[in-house]
Amino acid sequence: MKIRFCGATQGVTGSCHLLMTDRHQMLLDCGQFQGGKSQDRLNFDEFPFDPSEVECMVLSHAHIDHCGRIPLLVKRGFSGPIYCTKATADLLPIMLRDSGYIHEKEAEWANKKAERKGQPLVEPLYTVEDAERSLKYITPVLYDQRIEVNDEMHICFNDAGHILGSAEIEIWVKDIDQDRETKIVFSGDLGVENRPILNDPTFIKKADYVIMETTYGNRIHPENAMSIRNLVSVILRTVKRGGNVVIPAFAVGRTQEMIYELNKLYDEDPKMYEQLKDVPVYIDSPMASAATEVFCNNTAVFDDEAKSYIANGDHPLEFRNLHFTKTTEESKHLNEGGKPKIIISASGMCEAGRIRHHLKHNLWDPKSSIVFVGYQAEGTLGRKLVEGTDTVNLFGEEIKVNAEIVNLEGFSGHADRDGLAKWISHFQTDPVVFLVHGEPDSKHDFAEFIGEKFGIHPIVVEQNSEFPLARGEKISGTKVGNTYDYELSDEEIRGLQNKISQLSTSIGDLLNSAAMATGSSMNPEKLIRVNNLIRTLDENQQELQAELLETGGED
Ligand SMILES: [Zn+2]
Ligand SMILES: [Zn+2]
Numbered sequence: 001m002k003i004r005f006c007g008a009t010q011g012v013t014g015s016c017h018l019l020m021t022d023r024h025q026m027l028l029d030c031g032q033f034q035g036g037k038s039q040d041r042l043n044f045d046e047f048p049f050d051p052s053e054v055e056c057m058v059l060s061h062a063h064i065d066h067c068g069r070i071p072l073l074v075k076r077g078f079s080g081p082i083y084c085t086k087a088t089a090d091l092l093p094i095m096l097r098d099s100g101y102i103h104e105k106e107a108e109w110a111n112k113k114a115e116r117k118g119q120p121l122v123e124p125l126y127t128v129e130d131a132e133r134s135l136k137y138i139t140p141v142l143y144d145q146r147i148e149v150n151d152e153m154h155i156c157f158n159d160a161g162h163i164l165g166s167a168e169i170e171i172w173v174k175d176i177d178q179d180r181e182t183k184i185v186f187s188g189d190l191g192v193e194n195r196p197i198l199n200d201p202t203f204i205k206k207a208d209y210v211i212m213e214t215t216y217g218n219r220i221h222p223e224n225a226m227s228i229r230n231l232v233s234v235i236l237r238t239v240k241r242g243g244n245v246v247i248p249a250f251a252v253g254r255t256q257e258m259i260y261e262l263n264k265l266y267d268e269d270p271k272m273y274e275q276l277k278d279v280p281v282y283i284d285s286p287m288a289s290a291a292t293e294v295f296c297n298n299t300a301v302f303d304d305e306a307k308s309y310i311a312n313g314d315h316p317l318e319f320r321n322l323h324f325t326k327t328t329e330e331s332k333h334l335n336e337g338g339k340p341k342i343i344i345s346a347s348g349m350c351e352a353g354r355i356r357h358h359l360k361h362n363l364w365d366p367k368s369s370i371v372f373v374g375y376q377a378e379g380t381l382g383r384k385l386v387e388g389t390d391t392v393n394l395f396g397e398e399i400k401v402n403a404e405i406v407n408l409e410g411f412s413g414h415a416d417r418d419g420l421a422k423w424i425s426h427f428q429t430d431p432v433v434f435l436v437h438g439e440p441d442s443k444h445d446f447a448e449f450i451g452e453k454f455g456i457h458p459i460v461v462e463q464n465s466e467f468p469l470a471r472g473e474k475i476s477g478t479k480v481g482n483t484y485d486y487e488l489s490d491e492e493i494r495g496l497q498n499k500i501s502q503l504s505t506s507i508g509d510l511l512n513s514a515a516m517a518t519g520s521s522m523n524p525e526k527l528i529r530v531n532n533l534i535r536t537l538d539e540n541q542q543e544l545q546a547e548l549l550e551t552g553g554e555d
Contacts, residue, residue, distance in 0.1 A: 001173060001182065001469040003211070005461045006048050007031060008437040012215050012377060013039060013065040015437060018049050019184065019469075021173060024150050025049070027057040027078075028169070028186050028211070032068025032099070034351070036379030043069060043125050048464060052077030056149055057137075059084040060188025061166035062091035062252060068099050071126040074134040081139040083147060085157055087165025087298040089140035091252055094290045098251075100124075100131035102352055143167070143301070152176070158202035161191030162413050163253035164295055168202055182469060187212040189437070190415040190423055192221070196260045197295070197316070199303045201415065203426035209469055210431045212424060212458075213414075214438030215375065217446025221416040227373075227408045228261055232272065234369050234406050239279055239340045243367030243403070248355045248382060250348035251288035253413055254374050256295050256317060258344055259283070260306070263319045279339075280321050284331050284354050285346040289324040292317055335361040348374045350381040360394045362403055369404040375412055378439070417446060425454050433458035434467070 001021045007014030007029075014033035019026045027049075033039040051073050059082055060066055070082065070092075084092070107124035114121055141147055141157060148154045152174050157167040171184045185207040193200045238245045249255045262281060266273040283289060295317060299310055309316040325331050331354050334343055345355040359381075362368040376382035381392060386407045391398050415423065424433060433450075435443045435458050443460045450456040459467070514530065522530075 002466055003209070003434070003469055004048065004464075004466040005434070005436060006464055007033065008065070009461050009464050011035065011039070011439055012437050014042060015060070015066045016069070017186070017211060017436070018054070019171065021152055024152055025054045026149065026153060026171070027054045027073075029060055029066045029188075030057060030069045030073045031066040032064050034065055035377040039379065043072070047073070047076065050077070052079070054078055054080060056080040057082045058155060058169050058171070058186070059088060060160065060169060060186065061163055062088045062095050063163065063189065064095060064099055066188070067092060067095060071096055071100060071130040071134040074137065075126055075130050078137075080137065082137045083139050083141055083149075083155065085143060085165040085167055086140040087294065087301055088167070089138050090294045090298060091165060091291060092138055093135055094287055094294065095252065096131035096134065097128055098287050100126055100128035104128060158204065159199045159301070160188050161193070161195060161198045161201040162189040164198065164256075164298060164301065166191065168204060170204065170207075182208050184209045184211070184469070185431070187423070189213050189215070189413070190420060191413055192415055192419055195413070196257050196264070197302055197306045199301070201423060203423060205426055205428045207427055207429060207431040210424065210427065210433045212420070212433060212435055214420060214435045214443045214446045215414045216412065216416040217420060217435070217438050217442035217449075219416055219442070220418060221412055228265065230406070230408055231261070231371065232265065234371055234404070235279070235342065236275065238367070238369040238404070239276075241367040242340055243365060243369060244340055244362055245342045245369050245371060246355070246358045246362050247342065247344045247371045247373060248348050248350050249288075249344050249346060249373055251285045251346040252291040254348060255283060255285070255288040255344055255346070256292055258373065259292070259317050259322065263316055266319055267314065277321065279342060280323060281342045281344065282323050282325055282334055283344050284325045284334060284358070285344075286326070288344070288346055289326075292324070331357070334358070348382070349376055350385070356394055359392070360397070360399060363392065363399050363401050364403070366402040369406060372405075372407045375414060417449060420446060421450055421453060424450060424456060434461050435459065436461045
């Protein structure tokens with residue numbers, strides 16, 4: 001068996017790794033390279049494998065740097081299932097259609113220029129139609145569900161707490177001839193503990209090989225609570241000056257977290273609510289509005305705090321004075337002066353989208369504030385602003401930077417160095433660790449840190465490269481893989497017992513409320529939907545019963 005690292009090897013974007021046995025090929029992520037022209041060009045390169053030979057794909061989450069080249073992969077011959085969680089599957093159409101649209105627009109602009117210069121025309125990386133076509137391969141699965149991929153491999157998705165639907169993936173590969181099994185864990189992107197809306201990242205204990213992200217391998221985030229306080233004070237002083245607060249935020253994830261935090265603040269702090277209740281909050285991104293709807297349809301994977309808001313009748317993604325702009329007219333209207341407002345718009349790194357218009361209209365104004373709440377990759381406009389540039393060029397116009405620029409890193413959706421170290425330290429089986437998805441310093445500093453702290457000596461992946469995954473075989477000067485058996489631990493057994501007892505309470509409650517809700521006031525569509533869900537529930541319970549009746553003692 002071999003692993004070929006085909007992306008996110010020199011920076012944080014373009015996540016793409018190929019797992020190969022003699023008979024099967026599985027792709028882990030197929031993300032887009034982002035961050036300036038040099039990165040964009042990489043997207044047009046041939047894949048370092050034949051897409052038509054890849055049997056299936058496993059997708060960690062719906063960020064473009066992890067899924068953005070799926071339409072291209074399909075265009076070049078891939079036709080297998082793309083396994084991902086249900087929430088990721090719901091987000092993908094929004095992400096990929098939007099990405100297809102951006103590629104079409106970019107090609108259009110490039111071609112206008114090329115035409116004038118008499119240069120040859122370019123093709124978009126892929127179109128909205130290509131994106132559409134790739135959606136039929138999406139195969140949604142549940143967290144914690146064992147999926148047989150082929151006769152050699154099975155997989156399981158665990159919550160990574162990074163964005164809605166994000167996953168750490170466990171992959172087991174059977175070696176039939178040798179009668180043994182190798183386990184690979186792919187971290188995807190790891191989230192932060194105690195984040196709003198999302199569950200904490202899952203700690204996994206067993207693996208032979210771990211492929212792990214290191215976005216913040218050498219950084220420590222400030223306390224989250226402090227960032228919320230900071231955000232509030234920026235809002236208050238900006239409003240006092242009579243300016244606007246412009247927040248570039250990823251349409252998926254960060255935007256909903258901002259809505260959630262503001263709702264929570266208004267809820268818990270009546271004094272603050274009094275001061276801010278007349279400051280309108282605009283979500284000015286069609287994609288963010290669509291993504292917020294996906295969040296509302298996937299409350300099942302929310303964390304306990306968010307679920308308790310819903311149980312108490314306060315939807316955590318709604319509050320008074322929150323507006324979703326729909327048309328470009330409405331969007332333009334936001335820049336026609338008027339009272340101070342909060343504008344949350346995409347893209348998060350200011351590379352595209354409506355945010356660039358809001359920057360044009362607010363950057364020059366010393367009364368306004370631009371608040372960054374997420375990671376700004378090298379080469380992006382966001383990074384330039386965070387690093388203190390004096391002027392920027394927007395729509396062919398030079399704009400002076402007079403607005404207050406604030407960087408609130410505590411809102412990051414990525415685990416910091418200590419979070420990453422905690423995650424890797426939970427493995428009890430001394431796995432071989434590959435570090436990817438980080439800038440070079442970040443990977444090296446993290447490798448040094450976990451070497452000193454835990455005696456873990458990872459392999460720092462620095463370029464597209466291939467490694468054999470054969471247990472017992474030396475794959476670097478420092479590390480030899482270990483063997484272990486797959487005896488069930490007490491903890492695993494207790495885990496299942498806990499789940500069963502939780503489920504028995506919630507199923508009782510659920511059936512009671514279903515019985516109460518079923519009446520003549522129910523509309524026909526709802527009746528059909530509820531009926532279908534009840535049928536699935538019934539099938540599942542019959543399957544479970546059959547499983548339990550079978551004599552145990554499987555090998
Ligand atoms: Zn991500
Ligand atoms: Zn990522």
